[in-house]
Amino acid sequence: xxxxxxxxxxxxxxxxxxxxxxxxxxxxxxxxxxxxxxxxxxxxxxxxxxxxxxxxxxxxxxxxxxxxxxxxxxxxxxxxxxxxxxxxxxxxxxxxxxxxxxxxxxxxxxxxx
Amino acid sequence: xxxxxxxxxxxxxxxxxxxxxxxxxxxxxxxxxxxxxxxxxxxxxxxxxxxxxxxxxxxxxxxxxxxxxxxxxxxxxxxxxxxxxxxxxxxxxxxxxxxxxxxxxxxxxxxxx
DNA sequence: ATCATGCTTAGCCATATCGCTAACCAATCC
DNA sequence: GGATTGGTTAGCGATATGGCTAAGCATGAT
Numbered sequence: 001x002x003x004x005x006x007x008x009x010x011x012x013x014x015x016x017x018x019x020x021x022x023x024x025x026x027x028x029x030x031x032x033x034x035x036x037x038x039x040x041x042x043x044x045x046x047x048x049x050x051x052x053x054x055x056x057x058x059x060x061x062x063x064x065x066x067x068x069x070x071x072x073x074x075x076x077x078x079x080x081x082x083x084x085x086x087x088x089x090x091x092x093x094x095x096x097x098x099x100x101x102x103x104x105x106x107x108x109x110x111x112x113x
Numbered sequence: 114x115x116x117x118x119x120x121x122x123x124x125x126x127x128x129x130x131x132x133x134x135x136x137x138x139x140x141x142x143x144x145x146x147x148x149x150x151x152x153x154x155x156x157x158x159x160x161x162x163x164x165x166x167x168x169x170x171x172x173x174x175x176x177x178x179x180x181x182x183x184x185x186x187x188x189x190x191x192x193x194x195x196x197x198x199x200x201x202x203x204x205x206x207x208x209x210x211x212x213x214x215x216x217x218x219x220x221x222x223x224x225x226x
Numbered sequence: 227a228t229c230a231t232g233c234t235t236a237g238c239c240a241t242a243t244c245g246c247t248a249a250c251c252a253a254t255c256c
Numbered sequence: 257g258g259a260t261t262g263g264t265t266a267g268c269g270a271t272a273t274g275g276c277t278a279a280g281c282a283t284g285a286t
Contacts, residue, residue: 004131012129017274018117021198028205035232045233047275054273068232068283076206079199085134086192092141093189130244148262158263160245167243181253181262 007059007081014058015082019043020051027061027074034070120172120194127171128195132156133164140174140187147183 014020023037038048052072055061059078063070127133136150151161165185168174172191176183 004135006131008134009129009131012125015198016122016125016129018119018122019274021121022117024202025205028202028209030209033232043274044276046235046277049234050274065233068281070233074202074206076202079202083199085128086196089137089141089187089189089192092138093187096141096143132244146262156244157246159247159265162264163244178263183263 005081005085008085010058011060011078011082014054014060017051017054019048020055023048023051023055024060024074027072028076031071031073034072037072118194118198121198123167123171124173124191124195127167127173130164130167132161133168136161136164136168137173137187140185141189144184144186147185150185 015024019041022041026032026037026040034045034048034052037052038045041048052061052063056063060075061072062075063072065071128137132154135154139145139150139153147158147161147165150165151158154161165174165176169176173188174185175188176185178184
């Protein structure tokens with residue numbers, strides 16, 4: 001368990017914006033150039049480009065230029081740290097229940113004696 | 114599929130901060146008063162209180178006052194929308210692979226003729 | 227060569243975020 | 257009552273975020 005994982009900062013922060021989630025949603029269906037990515041959002045290109053930079057920083061999207069077109073591709077593997085974090089919380093939470101369970105068990109044993 | 118789910122904004126934003134994740138991590142082990150929550154972070158109470166407000170806004174933590182002590186409790190159910198969002202991306206992504214698969218299959222059939 | 231297209235960079239503005247201190251309740255405790 | 261403890265509110269300063277316009281650059285089409 002990392003004490004302070006900057007990767008998670010980037011990941012969660014990237015996903016905290018509806019525009020960026022919309023872009024990801026589009027990319028999950030397949031690669032797309034920047035312009036096509038921008039179109040449904042109604043925002044101007046520079047704005048979209050900055051969002052794209054955030055997504056890239058989080059590793060969620062990889063891009064490359066073919067001629068003058070930049071193609072963007074979703075990187076599903078980038079979601080893993082998030083899934084792992086969730087799993088850790090679940091483990092802790094259930095650990096808590098287990099301990100509570102132990103406590104109850106102990107209480108009942110004491111009552112039996 | 115919601116077009117713009119503000120709940121996800123709150124959720125992801127709440128999780129995008131290491132201090133807030135540390136607080137959640139503590140709470141996943143069981144409820145705690147504000148002061149105990151603040152201690153390991155090294156931050157002052159007002160700061161922690163604001164982080165706590167963000168966690169509450171996201172539904173991740175519920176609090177109540179007993180006397181002068183405010184007890185904070187982790188609300189694991191709040192993570193569900195996030196899990197569902199992840200699941201949706203996965204579905205989209207695998208849908209894409211399926212279509213790619215169809216494409217390959219079609220190509221091979223055409224080659225057979 | 228010229229023009230249109232697609233992206234890119236620089237920089238502005240408004241707002242939000244994150245830390246703090248200072249001051250202020252409200253419930254114990256002596 | 258008076259002090260202490262736990263929390264709360266108000267407000268400040270530095271920085272980050274999210275939108276924009278204007279201008280630049282590189283490639284593809286004519």
